[in-house]
Amino acid sequence: MPNPLRIRALSVAATAAVVSPFLTGCATATSDGVDLSPPTLDLSHQRLTWTDCPAPSEAEGGGSAPAPLPDGGRWQCATMKAPLNWNNPSGPTIGIALIRAKASGPPSRRIGSLIFNFGGPGGSGVSALPAFAQDYSTLRTRYDLVSFDPRGVGRSAPVLCETDKQLDTFFQQDATPDTPAEQRTYLSNTKNFNNACQARSGKVLPHVRTTDAARDMDLMRQVLGDTKLHYFGISYGTELGGVYAHLFPHNVGRAVLDAVVDPTEDPVESSLGQAKGFQLALDNYAKDCVSHAGCPVGTTKSDVESRIAKLLKSLDTKPLPGVYPRRLTQTAATNGIAEALYSKDFWPYLTAALQQAYAGDGKVLMLLSDSLNGRSENGQYSNLIPANIAINCADQKPRYTIADVKARLPRFRAASPLFGDYLGWGLLSCAGWPVQGAWDHPTVSAPGAAPILVVGNTGDPATPYEGAARMVQALGKGVGVELTYKGQGHGSYDSGDKCVQNAVNGYLLNGKVPSTGAVCT
Numbered sequence: 279m280p281n282p283l284r285i286r287a288l289s290v291a292a293t294a295a296v297v298s299p300f301l302t303g304c305a306t307a308t309s310d311g312v313d314l315s316p317p318t319l320d321l322s323h324q325r326l327t328w329t330d331c332p333a334p335s336e337a338e339g340g341g342s343a344p345a346p347l348p349d350g351g352r353w354q355c356a357t358m359k360a361p362l363n364w365n366n367p368s369g370p371t372i373g374i375a376l377i378r379a380k381a382s383g384p385p386s387r388r389i390g391s392l393i394f395n396f397g398g399p400g401g402s403g404v405s406a407l408p409a410f411a412q413d414y415s416t417l418r419t420r421y422d423l424v425s426f427d428p429r430g431v432g433r434s435a436p437v438l439c440e441t442d443k444q445l446d447t448f449f450q451q452d453a454t455p456d457t458p459a460e461q462r463t464y465l466s467n468t469k470n471f472n473n474a475c476q477a478r479s480g481k482v483l484p485h486v487r488t489t490d491a492a493r494d495m496d497l498m499r500q501v502l503g504d505t506k507l508h509y510f511g512i513s514y515g516t517e518l519g520g521v522y523a524h525l526f527p528h529n530v531g532r533a534v535l536d537a538v539v540d541p542t543e544d545p546v547e548s549s550l551g552q553a554k555g556f557q558l559a560l561d562n563y564a565k566d567c568v569s570h571a572g573c574p575v576g577t578t579k580s581d582v583e584s585r586i587a588k589l590l591k592s593l594d595t596k597p598l599p600g601v602y603p604r605r606l607t608q609t610a611a612t613n614g615i616a617e618a619l620y621s622k623d624f625w626p627y628l629t630a631a632l633q634q635a636y637a638g639d640g641k642v643l644m645l646l647s648d649s650l651n652g653r654s655e656n657g658q659y660s661n662l663i664p665a666n667i668a669i670n671c672a673d674q675k676p677r678y679t680i681a682d683v684k685a686r687l688p689r690f691r692a693a694s695p696l697f698g699d700y701l702g703w704g705l706l707s708c709a710g711w712p713v714q715g716a717w718d719h720p721t722v723s724a725p726g727a728a729p730i731l732v733v734g735n736t737g738d739p740a741t742p743y744e745g746a747a748r749m750v751q752a753l754g755k756g757v758g759v760e761l762t763y764k765g766q767g768h769g770s771y772d773s774g775d776k777c778v779q780n781a782v783n784g785y786l787l788n789g790k791v792p793s794t795g796a797v798c799t
Contacts, residue, residue, distance in 0.1 A: 348432025397513030400665030506531030520722030540745030614646035
């Protein structure tokens with residue numbers, strides 16, 4: 279099954295040719311978002327029609343239309359046409375959903391557009407940007423804040439697989455199978471999910487690679503009227519930014535990569551890194567809890583973790599009441615714990631969730647799990663997980679078997695007693711995927727690119743800190759500039775740390791590159 283803990287990335291190889299896109303005429307769109315009408319004009323000259331944003335679609339996560347900004351600024355949305363297949367730019371097109379908030383400062387001070395990707399892969403930028411906009415209000419003084427739903431995501435020809443009801447069942451299954459029969463069932467369920475993706479979204483699946491999204495971003499740059507791409511990539515967005523820099527090094531403007539995906543790792547190494555990262559975050563949570571008088575979930579770090587392990591073992595055979603009528607399974611509880619480790623701000627929720635679970639109530643852990651899976655309270659799922667698996671499987675070349683996983687489980691268990699099995703079995707996610715993967719890891723070398731600020735967090739569970747230095751090295755001499763934040767949680771800028779924010783703002787707003795190896799504590 280798709281492993282929600284692996285929501286970030288491995289990507290696709292770059293091709294050498296840069297192709298010229300074309301604009302469609304009258305629309306003849308199919309149900310999967312592909313426009314079959316004949317192209318007529320150069321797509322880089324298309325004019326976007328910006329209007330007030332509608333409420334997010336189900337695939338984007340649902341909810342209400344974004345409210346105006348505190349200064350009265352309004353959110354505007356538009357759709358950009360892009361080739362379905364960048365190797366056939368005169369063929370069918372798809373729409374790429376965009377959102378923006380125009381710069382708040384004087385026009386004479388405006389630098390251009392600052393394009394955000396908040397990660398995943400599979401996350402909707404159209405939904406995320408309004409949610410986080412206040413964190414970027416300083417940057418908005420000189421930039422239009424812009425984000426988008428990458429192809430396959432949200433309103434951009436979304437990948438759809440199983441129904442909401444089927445997904446409820448799918449996410450309840452045992453994702454750490456113990457017996458041969460359980461292992462065969464797990465593999466069969468994974469293949470059934472993947473077959474559903476092919477049945478509902480087959481036209482789109484070959485064209486959702488990270489290089490496709492990077493080419494969309496360069497088209498976006500042109501359509502928005504910018505000579506350089508100014509970019510803020512978070513989590514998987516760092517990989518997308520690195521791939522863009524490799525493809526278009528001379529188009530890179532001021533770029534920041536925060537919560538950095540290691541571009542040197544294959545899927546096994548990446549999952550092992552995450553196992554270590556989530557274990558580190560769990561260790562830090564447990565230490566923090568017992569450092570305060572009266573920690574309600576344990577007396578020592580080892581006691582906290584031992585009680586969690588016993589809970590998960592019990593849930594393997596005896597699920598707890600969760601969100602009616604669903605029950606909290608071992609898989610859902612593992613997801614819920616992981617979700618709470620993404621941010622130190624969520625640690626109190628984890629404590630409350632564990633207290634309730636030890637008392638026989640699994641509701642809070644299940645709500646945390648639902649959040650990680652993209653499930654809303656009304657039972658609808660965004661297409662976060664289908665898009666995540668589609669992009670990862672189009673990007674990554676290896677395909678693993680049950681035997682492959684079993685041979686590697688000792689390494690995963692050594693990396694994390696709690697998360698190791700779960701992340702190890704997640705290697706089967708691409709079993710039977712209908713599209714061949716492109717490579718073992720992305721190419722991000724970008725000779726000639728402007729400096730790219732790379733920010734690593736020493737306590738990041740999802741994108742371990744070591745990936746930042748490796749990204750800097752892979753980008754090449756004189757391109758990557760590393761900034762270290764000694765903090766907790768996934769990412770650095772949104773932690774609120776003033777040292778990090780001042781360094782990032784100084785670069786994006788004034789072009790001041792921090793000294794190499796700078797550290798924020």
